Amino acid sequence: MKAGSRLEKILEAGHFAVTGELGPPRGADAEVIKKKAEHLRNKVDSINVTDNQTSVVRMCSMAVCKILIEMGLEPNLQMVCRDRNRIAIQSDLLGAYALGIRNVLCLSGDHNKFGDHPQCKNVFDLDSMQLIATVKRMRDEGKLLSDQELEGGVKFFIGAAANPFGDPFEFRVTRLAKKIEAGVDFIQTQCIYNMEKFKTWLDQANDEGLTEKCYILAGVTPLKSVGMARYMQKFVPGLDVPEEYITRLKGVEKKKQAAEGIKICVEQIEQLREMKGVAGVHLMAIEWEHKVPEITEAAKLLPRPEVD
Amino acid sequence: MIVAERKPIKEILAMVADFKKILLVGCKGCVTVCNAGGTKEVGILASALKIARKKEGNPIEIDEMTLERQCDPEYIDQLEEPLKNNNYDAVLSMACSVGPQFIARRYDNILVYPTLNTCFMGGALEHGVWAEFCQGCGNCIIHHFGGLCPIARCSKSLMNGPCGGSAGGKCEVSPDIDCVWHLIYDRMKQLGKLDQLREIFPIKDWSTSRDGGPRKIVREDLKK
Numbered sequence: 216m217k218a219g220s221r222l223e224k225i226l227e228a229g230h231f232a233v234t235g236e237l238g239p240p241r242g243a244d245a246e247v248i249k250k251k252a253e254h255l256r257n258k259v260d261s262i263n264v265t266d267n268q269t270s271v272v273r274m275c276s277m278a279v280c281k282i283l284i285e286m287g288l289e290p291n292l293q294m295v296c297r298d299r300n301r302i303a304i305q306s307d308l309l310g311a312y313a314l315g316i317r318n319v320l321c322l323s324g325d326h327n328k329f330g331d332h333p334q335c336k337n338v339f340d341l342d343s344m345q346l347i348a349t350v351k352r353m354r355d356e357g358k359l360l361s362d363q364e365l366e367g368g369v370k371f372f373i374g375a376a377a378n379p380f381g382d383p384f385e386f387r388v389t390r391l392a393k394k395i396e397a398g399v400d401f402i403q404t405q406c407i408y409n410m411e412k413f414k415t416w417l418d419q420a421n422d423e424g425l426t427e428k429c430y431i432l433a434g435v436t437p438l439k440s441v442g443m444a445r446y447m448q449k450f451v452p453g454l455d456v457p458e459e460y461i462t463r464l465k466g467v468e469k470k471k472q473a474a475e476g477i478k479i480c481v482e483q484i485e486q487l488r489e490m491k492g493v494a495g496v497h498l499m500a501i502e503w504e505h506k507v508p509e510i511t512e513a514a515k516l517l518p519r520p521e522v523d
Numbered sequence: 524m525i526v527a528e529r530k531p532i533k534e535i536l537a538m539v540a541d542f543k544k545i546l547l548v549g550c551k552g553c554v555t556v557c558n559a560g561g562t563k564e565v566g567i568l569a570s571a572l573k574i575a576r577k578k579e580g581n582p583i584e585i586d587e588m589t590l591e592r593q594c595d596p597e598y599i600d601q602l603e604e605p606l607k608n609n610n611y612d613a614v615l616s617m618a619c620s621v622g623p624q625f626i627a628r629r630y631d632n633i634l635v636y637p638t639l640n641t642c643f644m645g646g647a648l649e650h651g652v653w654a655e656f657c658q659g660c661g662n663c664i665i666h667h668f669g670g671l672c673p674i675a676r677c678s679k680s681l682m683n684g685p686c687g688g689s690a691g692g693k694c695e696v697s698p699d700i701d702c703v704w705h706l707i708y709d710r711m712k713q714l715g716k717l718d719q720l721r722e723i724f725p726i727k728d729w730s731t732s733r734d735g736g737p738r739k740i741v742r743e744d745l746k747k
């Protein structure tokens with residue numbers, strides 16, 4: 216055990232893991248978080264808390280993680296390189312550990328140009344690869360980047376993202392290999408819609424033995440409507456939504472599109488579960504947390520296994 | 524070279540609103556090459572300002588001059604003659620922003636204004652199009668990336684490969700920006716050096732960059 220988090224125990228025990236996601240609010244109301252998080256209780260093993268996703272200012276990820284811990288839920292702290300230099304990163308990691316956070320997801324971060332403060336100065340002192348290596352060094356060597364020994368170590372379960380649909384496609388497995396070498400324990404992928412392409416990526420990762428060196432959680436996001444599907448297809452860089460799903464959504468009445476989207480998502484989860492090298496799913500029901508019970512139930516992911 | 528572009532005429536008109544007579548000084552260096560502040564552009568800006576002020580019924584007198592360079596004290600000295608009688612309300616520089624600072628440093632009695640926005644170190648991709656190629660990090664590492672700079676040319680200065688937003692050769696930030704990581708990949712593949720990109724590129728020491736404070740190079744062998 217590296218960190219002894221619930222997520223790590225689930226994966227180590229060979230259970231098919233389920234992680235959820237929670238986007239902090241654009242305000243300071245803790246009740247909003249508690250309400251969203253309640254939908255996820257006993258439905259997922261741990262919950263990613265996004266870090267100012269899409270570069271929009273939201274409540275601090277670490278604070279939300281702490282609120283989840285107080286609720287008896289397990290958070291995955293997302294940390295991006297966009298807004299902090301190595302001083303802030305290491306300091307935040309120490310603080311996160313002290314607050315009881317055990318899973319960290321290392322990300323470069325969306326560019327600030329997309330957000331609500333495109334005029335800001337960005338940081339990118341480290342990239343995601345170097346961030347992974349930094350957390351690993353703090354954990355395994357008990358040292359800061361400065362070589363300063365830590366008084367009291369940090370035992371994190373280290374995660375990162377992978378986008379099998381980004382270009383150049385041939386480099387994507389190399390990126391995964393590099394992240395593993397840097398020290399990643401688990402990977403959560405970008406939302407998968409193009410199952411064929413994901414399979415190609417996964418086959419390569421299997422061939423290179425990479426899926427034995429880290430746990431891959433396949434990312435899924437239910438499509439709420441044709442509009443959402445089109446938007447993701449057209450405007451989210453590095454996301455690949457095949458026409459086939461859009462045709463399916465269009466084939467039902469507008470009122471029933473959401474249900475069809477959930478059906479698609481459940482089918483995807485069932486298919487992903489059968490694939491060699493997939494250790495779990497990362498369910499990103501964006502602003503749709505209340506549907507998580509329904510999706511996890513339909514995908515036969517419940518009850519979540521007990522670990523101690 | 525240093526690439527700059529002229530500020531909007533409105534902004535420059537606002538700068539000189541209270542002045543009756545100014546000296547407009549161009550530069551024959553980089554800004555001549557990038558068509559922002561050479562003799563020709565000095566002439567164009569001077570007439571534009573004069574016409575606008577005449578229309579307002581508040582004419583302005585403008586003397587024009589273009590120095591060999593404005594980033595060299597030797598040439599800045601040439602302003603001594605025109606400035607000696609306090610004939611001007613202000614000097615407007617059409618050099619990159621090093622120029623106005625060199626003028627201000629040398630002449631402490633005259634107001635100095637920049638008329639260009641100094642943008643980046645780069646080159647012309649085609650006539651009329653310039654792009655950024657270097658950010659002056661003070662410790663060049665491009666040989667690890669097929670000779671292309673991920674610091675200046677990747678929107679996130681990533682050193683270990685393309686982010687998830689790279690799509691169709693373009694950067695997630697804008698379809699007008701090439702993803703330099705896609706270019707690096709293609710070039711390393713062409714060169715048969717893809718295995719080099721498999722190695723983790725270590726954390727960069729930014730102390731040689733602006734992050735270490737304003738920089739200075741001292742060459743003892745050249746100092747008098």
Ligand code: SF4
Pocket residue numbers: 656657658659660661662663664665672673674675
């Ligand atoms: S690595 Fe540094 S010096 Fe070299 S091109 Fe890039 S920014 Fe300029």
Ligand code: SF4
Pocket residue numbers: 676677678679680681684685686687688689690693694695696701702703704705
């Ligand atoms: S898309 Fe390419 S250039 Fe843009 S931030 Fe990502 S890696 Fe850098």
